Amino acid sequence: xxxxxxxxxxxxxxxxxxxxxxxxxxxxxxxxxxxxxxxxxxxxxxxxxxxxxxxxxxxxxxxxxxxxxxxxxxxxxxxxxxxxxxxxxxxxxxxxxxxxxxxxxxxxxxxxxxxxxxxxxxxxxxxxxxxxxxxxxxxxxxxxxxxxxxxxxxxxxxxxxxxxxxxxxxxxxxxxxxxxxxxxxxxxxxxxxxxxxxxxxxxxxxxxxxxxxxxxxxxxxxxxxxxxxxxxxxxxxxxxxxxxxxxxxxxxxxxxxxxxxxxxxxxxxxxxxxxxxxxxxxxxxxxxxxxxxxxxxxxxxxxxxxxxxxxxxxxxxxxxxxxxxxxxxxxxxxxxxxxxxxxxxxxxxxxxxxxxxxxxxxxxxxxxxxxxxxxxxxxxxxxxxxxxxxxxxxxxxxxxxxxxxxxxxxxxxxxxxxxxxxxxxxxxxxxxxxxxxxxxxxxxxxxxxxxxxxxxxxxxxxxxxxxxxxxxxxxxxxxxxxxxxxxxxxxxxxx
Amino acid sequence: xxxxxxxxxxxxxxxxxxxxxxxxxxxxxxxxxxxxxxxxxxxxxxxxxxxxxxxxxxxxxxxxxxxxxxxxxxxxxxxxxxxxxxxxxxxxxxxxxxxxxxxxxxxxxxxxxxxxxxxxxxxxxxxxxxxxxxxxxxxxxxxxxxxxxxxxxxxxxxxxxxxxxxxxxxxxxxxxxxxxxxxxxxxxxxxxxxxxxxxxxxxxxxxxxxxxxxxxxxxxxxxxxxxxxxxxxxxxxxxxxxxxxxxxxxxxxxxxxxxxxxxxxxxxxxxxxxxxxxxxxxxxxxxxxxxxxxxxxxxxxxxxxxxxxxxxxxxxxxxxxxxxxxxxxxxxxxxxxxxxxxxxxxxxxxxxxxxxxxxxxxxxxxxxxxxxxxxxxxxxxxxxxxxxxxxxxxxxxxxxxxxxxxxxxxxxxxxxxxxxxxxxxxxxxxxxxxxxxxxxxxxxxxxxxxxxxxxxxxxxxxxxxxxxxxxxxxxxxxxxxxxxxxxxxxxxxxx
Numbered sequence: 001x002x003x004x005x006x007x008x009x010x011x012x013x014x015x016x017x018x019x020x021x022x023x024x025x026x027x028x029x030x031x032x033x034x035x036x037x038x039x040x041x042x043x044x045x046x047x048x049x050x051x052x053x054x055x056x057x058x059x060x061x062x063x064x065x066x067x068x069x070x071x072x073x074x075x076x077x078x079x080x081x082x083x084x085x086x087x088x089x090x091x092x093x094x095x096x097x098x099x100x101x102x103x104x105x106x107x108x109x110x111x112x113x114x115x116x117x118x119x120x121x122x123x124x125x126x127x128x129x130x131x132x133x134x135x136x137x138x139x140x141x142x143x144x145x146x147x148x149x150x151x152x153x154x155x156x157x158x159x160x161x162x163x164x165x166x167x168x169x170x171x172x173x174x175x176x177x178x179x180x181x182x183x184x185x186x187x188x189x190x191x192x193x194x195x196x197x198x199x200x201x202x203x204x205x206x207x208x209x210x211x212x213x214x215x216x217x218x219x220x221x222x223x224x225x226x227x228x229x230x231x232x233x234x235x236x237x238x239x240x241x242x243x244x245x246x247x248x249x250x251x252x253x254x255x256x257x258x259x260x261x262x263x264x265x266x267x268x269x270x271x272x273x274x275x276x277x278x279x280x281x282x283x284x285x286x287x288x289x290x291x292x293x294x295x296x297x298x299x300x301x302x303x304x305x306x307x308x309x310x311x312x313x314x315x316x317x318x319x320x321x322x323x324x325x326x327x328x329x330x331x332x333x334x335x336x337x338x339x340x341x342x343x344x345x346x347x348x349x350x351x352x353x354x355x356x357x358x359x360x361x362x363x364x365x366x367x368x369x370x371x372x373x374x375x376x377x378x379x380x381x382x383x384x385x386x387x388x389x390x391x392x393x394x395x396x397x398x399x400x401x402x403x404x405x406x407x408x409x410x411x412x413x414x415x416x417x418x419x420x421x422x423x424x425x426x427x428x429x430x431x432x433x434x435x436x437x438x439x440x441x442x443x444x445x446x447x448x449x450x451x452x453x454x455x456x457x458x459x460x461x462x463x464x465x466x467x468x469x470x471x472x473x474x475x476x477x478x479x480x481x482x483x484x485x486x487x488x489x490x491x492x493x494x495x
Numbered sequence: 496x497x498x499x500x501x502x503x504x505x506x507x508x509x510x511x512x513x514x515x516x517x518x519x520x521x522x523x524x525x526x527x528x529x530x531x532x533x534x535x536x537x538x539x540x541x542x543x544x545x546x547x548x549x550x551x552x553x554x555x556x557x558x559x560x561x562x563x564x565x566x567x568x569x570x571x572x573x574x575x576x577x578x579x580x581x582x583x584x585x586x587x588x589x590x591x592x593x594x595x596x597x598x599x600x601x602x603x604x605x606x607x608x609x610x611x612x613x614x615x616x617x618x619x620x621x622x623x624x625x626x627x628x629x630x631x632x633x634x635x636x637x638x639x640x641x642x643x644x645x646x647x648x649x650x651x652x653x654x655x656x657x658x659x660x661x662x663x664x665x666x667x668x669x670x671x672x673x674x675x676x677x678x679x680x681x682x683x684x685x686x687x688x689x690x691x692x693x694x695x696x697x698x699x700x701x702x703x704x705x706x707x708x709x710x711x712x713x714x715x716x717x718x719x720x721x722x723x724x725x726x727x728x729x730x731x732x733x734x735x736x737x738x739x740x741x742x743x744x745x746x747x748x749x750x751x752x753x754x755x756x757x758x759x760x761x762x763x764x765x766x767x768x769x770x771x772x773x774x775x776x777x778x779x780x781x782x783x784x785x786x787x788x789x790x791x792x793x794x795x796x797x798x799x800x801x802x803x804x805x806x807x808x809x810x811x812x813x814x815x816x817x818x819x820x821x822x823x824x825x826x827x828x829x830x831x832x833x834x835x836x837x838x839x840x841x842x843x844x845x846x847x848x849x850x851x852x853x854x855x856x857x858x859x860x861x862x863x864x865x866x867x868x869x870x871x872x873x874x875x876x877x878x879x880x881x882x883x884x885x886x887x888x889x890x891x892x893x894x895x896x897x898x899x900x901x902x903x904x905x906x907x908x909x910x911x912x913x914x915x916x917x918x919x920x921x922x923x924x925x926x927x928x929x930x931x932x933x934x935x936x937x938x939x940x941x942x943x944x945x946x947x948x949x950x951x952x953x954x955x956x957x958x959x960x961x962x963x964x965x966x967x968x969x970x971x972x973x974x975x976x977x978x979x980x981x982x983x984x985x986x987x988x989x990x
Contacts, residue, residue, distance in 0.1 A: 021798075023899035029892060030985045032550045035612030039546060042616040043538055050623040051534060055527045062632075067860050070635055076643040078879065082886035088613065091883065092620060095876075099636045102625045109633055112870075115625070117530035118583065121537040123622040125587060127615060128545040130597045130607075132824050137557075137959065138604055140565055141594045148571040168663035169868040179713055193717025194689040210846040214867050217844075218674055220715025222688025267848050303516070322870070329627050329870050349712075351705040353762050353969040353979070358949075360956040365562050372709050373664040375607075375817070375824050381590075384573065388586065391577035397524060404518035454853075461855040464632065474848040484848070490525045 038085050042092055049096045054103040054115045060467030061104040063097055070098060100470065105489055109470040111266070111294055114489030116326040118389035122382035123328055132375040134354060134368025136361060142378035143365055149380040149387075153319060154335055156299040158312030163343050164335040165370050166379040170293030171211035173318035173334035176372070178202065178215045178258060180316060180336065181287035183346040185257040190346065194220050201249045203227045204260035205237035206477070207270055209291055212260055225254070234423060235270030237261060239277055246284050258287045263308050264295020267476050267484060268422075269429030271295055275310030282313075290314040293332065295427060297324040300392065301399040307427065324402055324428065324488050325395055327383040343370045398490060402428045405487040422482050430485045434459060453480035533580050537587055544591045549598040549610045555962030556599040558592055565593060595965065600984055604965040606761070606789055609984030611821040613884035617877035618823055627870040629849060629863025631856060637873035638860055644875040644882075648814060649830055651794040653807030658838050659830040660865050661874040665788030666706030668813035668829035671867070673697065673710045673753060675811060675831065676782035678841040680752040685841065689715050696744045698722045699755035700732035701972070702765055704786055707755055720749070729918060730765030732756060734772055741779050753782045758803050759790020762971050762979060763917075764924030766790055770805030777808075785809040788827065790922060792819040795887065796894040802922065819897055819923065819983050820890055822878040838865045893985060897923045900982040917977050925980045929954060948975035 103115035150164035261272040281288040296319030322331035348369040422431035456473035598610035645659035756767040791814030817826035843864040917926035951968035
């Protein structure tokens with residue numbers, strides 16, 4: 001190691017430079033003025049190319065390129081030497097140009113859409129401040145904000161008290177709940193693991209989100225130990241079937257511990273009958289988790305909250321404000337009714353380097369040990385700023401409008417030739433087939449359905465290549481490919 | 496349900512409004528011009544209050560307020576009606592003022608610091624575009640970028656091929672690896688779970704990150720089945736001890752499946768001897784995972800990559816470019832040597848609504864089923880843009896500089912009265928005690944150490960209340976509270 005004063009001829013500008021191991025230490029290595037200018041110029045591009053165009057229906061929703069073509073267009077390779085600011089700004093332009101505009105009024109491909117300016121500002125602040133939410137000392141504002149938002153969400157669920165945490169996705173929230181229910185069922189699992197235990201079994205509907213299977217596999221429970229409960233023709237869990245399956249599991253000698261109900265299924269937007277399911281859970285002493293990732297936002301609407309009637313009886317709820325409420329990817333809360341510190345007991349590892357107990361403030365504000373993550377983003381903050389800006393009334397309007405738009409769309413589909421509704425929607429998911437003229441006179445039968453199955457992918461391809469619209473489709477439980485449209489963007493103009 | 500043309504007197508501005516369920520559907524509900532203006536004004540605040548002040552050592556690193564005081568200052572409550580833009584901008588100011596400035600030159604509290612302008616721009620683009628990375632159709636650019644970045648990181652590890660995924664945190668990457676190793680060991684676990692299996696056992700050092708315990712508990716393995724291997728005085732795993740523990744586990748009839756080595760421990764910055772550990776893993780047929788969340792960035796430096804000698808023999812590696820390389824919270828890759836699709840086989844749930852097989856493009860680009868998440872952020876993108884901007888050489892300089900600064904700091908500590916080094920650092924973690932004048936003449940003994948233990952929290956409190964510096968401290972393996980300083984900010988001026 002060499003530490004010393006560098007020779008005059010090595011110093012271009014700075015006297016008394018400190019040289020260690022070939023590195024001149026004093027003086028920043030970054031040109032911060034140039035960096036700031038670069039940020040300013042890039043922000044201008046973002047404002048013009050993304051934010052101001054978000055409302056413009058004449059823009060393309062996507063500029064489709066096949067993977068091999070796009071690879072050639074984008075200069076993806078990372079090299080030994082860096083690029084000029086000019087080149088980098090062009091790269092930013094290209095990234096924007098060939099990315100899908102999820103805030104475009106014709107983006108209906110997922111269960112989120114649109115742009116919320118307040119959430120966006122909160123996200124810019126987050127990125128600039130670059131916080132990590134685990135201890136009060138490094139994230140004082142964001143931890144208090146998270147606490148406030150969780151408390152408010154709990155009010156809407158209808159619990160008197162509770163706890164919660166924001167997670168990177170509803171899938172992760174569902175995993176948390178599954179693990180929490182398991183811990184409550186048998187706290188020794190945390191230390192002992194599952195190997196000597198009876199087979200744990202959980203119940204969820206056939207229409208549940210695929211994260212249930214992922215969670216069961218990840219947590220070591222196994223997908224075969226997820227008992228899928230039959231649903232009715234609208235996609236709602238049949239309580240009598242649940243009762244039967246719980247009894248079957250008991251007879252098999254396995255250990256039922258959890259029912260996951262869904263409030264707003266992914267494809268059909270169905271709501272499981274929570275009150276009746278809660279009765280069964282109570283009777284059998286099972287944890288009730290409600291995956292309201294998609295449907296939870298209806299709780300904000302006095303008109304539509306009845307869809308989740310009985311949710312106050314749940315032990316835990318997953319709810320993603322990044323979907324219908326437009327809080328931005330990702331904003332996902334897991335709410336827990338327990339207020340005895342179960343979340344912390346279940347998840348804590350008590351790392352001494354992070355959660356010191358001899359701090360000068362009340363360390364109960366250090367909530368990082370409720371999480372499976374170490375560094376964690378302050379996702380509650382964007383929801384909070386948006387809520388402050390719009391008020392509960394503004395959020396409520398957003399929900400009411402999405403559901404009114406769905407009803408409008410349903411009426412239009414009924415009126416128009418060649419469109420056929422899959423079923424009368426309960427929520428914002430409008431599922432329908434488009435039957436092209438060539439099939440309209442065809443007899444109902446396997447051939448018709450086979451041909452219809454091929455229609456949605458072709459239309460989707462055409463729309464994407466044109467850049468006119470993005471719309472999800474899927475086959476589902478014996479039904480051939482149909483479109484699923486959800487209209488949640490506040491930019492949407494149906495007139 | 497009522498769908499109809501609304502009466503003239505209800506229409507202030509718009510004729511032929513469509514009214515459904517009390518909601519006027521045509522016309523956006525947002526004033527987008529006002530929204531854009533709000534974003535512009537907020538961006539100005541962010542630029543002035545966060546970005547331009549990042550380099551200013553005369554600013555406070557934090558404006559400390561106790562939780563109860565801060566609650567009173569911030570108007571946290573969310574109300575029925577929204578706030579004015581003026582009020583909201585003031586709120587943004589307050590959020591910034593009372594948040595810790597993690598990019599401040601005197602922020603040494605965690606293993607990340609500083610600001611990188613290119614990564615920041617990429618993050619602003621991400622937030623504006625609001626993508627979710629699961630299918631090529633919705634995230635074409637970001638998926639190609641992720642593929643490119645993973646390939647490049649794999650090159651630095653020294654594998655000829657491989658696979659990978661970006662996760663929300665190194666803890667999550669470690670969990671992925673643990674589950675992947677388990678799946679490789681016994682693929683039926685995915686369906687069957689752990690209940691009928693022998694006790695699975697994994698090995699990691701006493702100095703490993705706490706996420707190992709969290710992962711073992713979450714995955715149903717149990718923390719008791721994590722066998723902690725003794726380390727030497729520098730914090731490095733002792734290979735002979737590992738060998739002994741593997742044999743002990745075999746004798747007990749349990750099933751060893753995984754060794755987690757650490758490259759850059761959290762507190763001491765120690766690197767486990769990967770080559771010797773790899774020999775043992777090979778001999779016993781165990782998966783070798785290297786948690787290089789902190790130390791992985793040294794791979795970029797030709798001078799320091801020897802710290803990870805042998806890493807090419809690992810089966811998986813966790814590496815967080817958001818730490819020493821400044822890519823922004825969070826940017827965490829799990830890299831996997833297997834190239835036979837193990838990641839997808841282990842994690843897939845094949846949701847038909849998302850991963851349709853009849854798409855018009857090559858669906859092997861739809862990599863979302865490699866993940867436990869559904870919606871996922873494009874964290875590779877910020878690393879990519881930064882890499883494009885700085886080149887490999889620029890990233891290398893960042894690492895070399897951090898390590899040179901550590902050596903400089905060590906020399907200074909040795910020179911200055913009242914400072915005592917805990918040990919000669921191997922990496923960037925400089926661990927030391929500050930011995931106040933009152934203790935300098937005291938005899939070495941329990942009373943001295945007890946008093947010294949109380950020093951760091953008091954100094955930290957004083958520095959935070961003054962806003963002059965943030966520095967981590969902890970007790971560690973019998974050693975009383977000491978400071979851990981890591982200097983990685985490119986803004987840092989040591990002169």
